[in-house]
Each structure stands twice: as C-alpha cells, then as structure tokens.
C-alpha cells in the first residue's frame with residue numbers, strides 16, 4: 001500500500017509526497033503498525049507485519065500489484081482527480097483506485113475466490129459505484145475463460161462481452177472483446193491493446209461503449225465435431241457424458257446429430273456473476289443471435305458480429 005498514517009495522524013502518500021524519514025507508520029484502515037519497504041524491483045511501499053491480519057488490505061501485496069497501481073495512478077492523474085486505496089469501512093472494502101469519485105478500479109493480480117469476488121462486487125453495488133476489474137498477468141486470457149474472467153465481463157452493443165488485462169511488462173492495457181465460446185469450450189474473440197499514457201485512462205475504459213461501427217470476425221469451426229464427440233464419449237469425458245445423459249432424458253442422443261445439427265458452433269459467452277442479472281439488452285442479444293444463425297444456410301462458416309448487428313438484422317426482417 002502507498003498510504004500510511006504517522007504518529008501525529010498525518011497521512012503520507014508515497015506516490016505524491018517525498019519519502020518520509022525514520023517515522024513510525026500505521027495502517028489507515030486497521031491502525032496496526034506498518035513497515036516501510038522498498039527494493040530493486042518494487043517501489044517504496046508500506047506493508048503489514050507478516051503476523052498481523054488486516055481485514056482491508058491483502059497482506060502480501062506483490063510487486064506487480066504495487067507497480068500497476070502506481071502506473072495507473074499517475075496515468076489517471078494526468079486528466080482527472082484520482083485516489084489510491086480508498087477505504088470504505090462500512091462495506092469493508094478498499095478500492096485500488098477511484099477516479100473522480102465515480103469509477104472504481106480493481107487491479108487483480110493474485111487469485112481471487114468466488115466468495116471474495118462477490119463480497120466486493122456487492123459492496124460496489126451498495127455504494128452505487130461502477131467498478132472495472134483489471135486483471136494482471138496471472139489472469140491473462142488463455143484457451144478458456146476462467147471464473148474470474150467471467151466474473152469480470154462487461155457488455156456493450158458494439159463490443160459484446162469484454163474484459164481487461166493489464167500487461168505491466170509491455171505497459172499496455174489489453175481489451176478482449178466480442179467474446180464467444182465454441183463447442184470445445186474455447187474462447188474466441190478480438191483483441192485490442194492500448195499503450196499506457198497514450199490517451200487518457202478514462203477514454204480507454206470508455207472505448208468499448210463509444211464505438212459506433214460493427215465489429216466481426218470469422219469463427220474457427222470444428223467441421224469434424226461429430227467424430228470428436230464420439231471419441232470424447234468413448235473416453236468418458238465427464239462434460240460430454242453429462243450432456244449425453246441430459247440428452248437421453250429428453251429422448252435425444254447426441255451421437256445421432258449431424259454437423260448441421262451443431263450449427264451454430266459458437267455462442268456468446270455466459271456470464272458467471274449471479275449478482276449481476278442479465279440486462280434486457282443482453283437477453284435480446286441472445287435471442288436475436290439464435291434467430292440469426294437459425295436462418296443461415298452455410299454451416300461451414302460462422303461470422304460473429306457486434307450485438308447491435310443482430311438487432312439491425314431483426315429490425316429489417318420484421319419490416320419485410
């Protein structure tokens with residue numbers, strides 16, 4: 001953490017003030033003694049002693065988290081008021097960064113359990129402050145979306161479902177957008193990067209909401225899916241065994257399905273966060289998405305579009 005109280009109750013801010021000399025420091029949230037630390041890879045910061053529990057701030061804050069917070073702080077500061085480590089004791093919450101008192105940023109580098117995520121997410125809902133989750137290198141997008149990535153999803157009519165990664169090493173913000181899931185559970189979508197400090201941080205975070213044109217990409221399909229499925233069932237892949245079991249209960253059998261029956265192969269990702277119910281806009285998107293591919297004739301190709309493309313298609317269709 002970058003802020004601490006001294007014995008006189010003055011707040012020291014390591015990102016804006018000169019390094020304090022030889023004083024005793026206390027945690028602004030829990031008032032326990034803090035140690036001033038610094039090293040070759042990490043800027044000066046305060047830390048709790050190893051055996052002291054603090055309900056507010058993670059005890060072993062890593063270098064990546066500290067450095068990202070400091071970077072985002074000076075970046076945001078170029079264009080607006082920004083506070084770091086903003087404690088809200090009523091909600092038991094410390095926001096990593098707060099921009100102009102109306103947008104919270106959570107920089108998540110360590111693992112985060114579902115309970116802790118939901119606790120923090122609900123606290124922001126109580127406070128009525130929107131929060132953007134920015135995920136560090138441990139949470140870079142690989143083949144499938146993780147639970148935390150799913151939790152962090154946002155939605156816009158042009159970018160569909162999207163989430164953010166922070167790449168400290170290359171000093172870029174990475175936007176993963178128009179996110180979809182294929183039959184193998186793999187994630188397919190588009191990527192855009194924004195170098196730190198080039199435009200304002202606020203502008204970057206607004207980007208997915210400010211686009212006005214349709215994005216699209218050619219989905220990667222598995223044209224041999226029925227034989228893949230047969231093999232997976234033979235090897236008792238638990239996911240497909242369960243799907244087959246459910247199909248049986250409806251009098252269906254997945255093995256009799258043809259490639260055409262598996263079309264469309266790619267769907268919008270499913271949001272995991274049960275405290276954030278799907279908006280009307282998202283529900284509409286799913287319905288229009290299904291209707292659009294139901295009339296598609298070429299099952300060997302699937303182009304994925306921005307959600308509002310399907311809405312325009314629906315409108316045009318209804319007019320006929």
Ligand SMILES: [Zn+2]
Nearest residue numbers: 027029030054
């Ligand atoms: Zn504390």
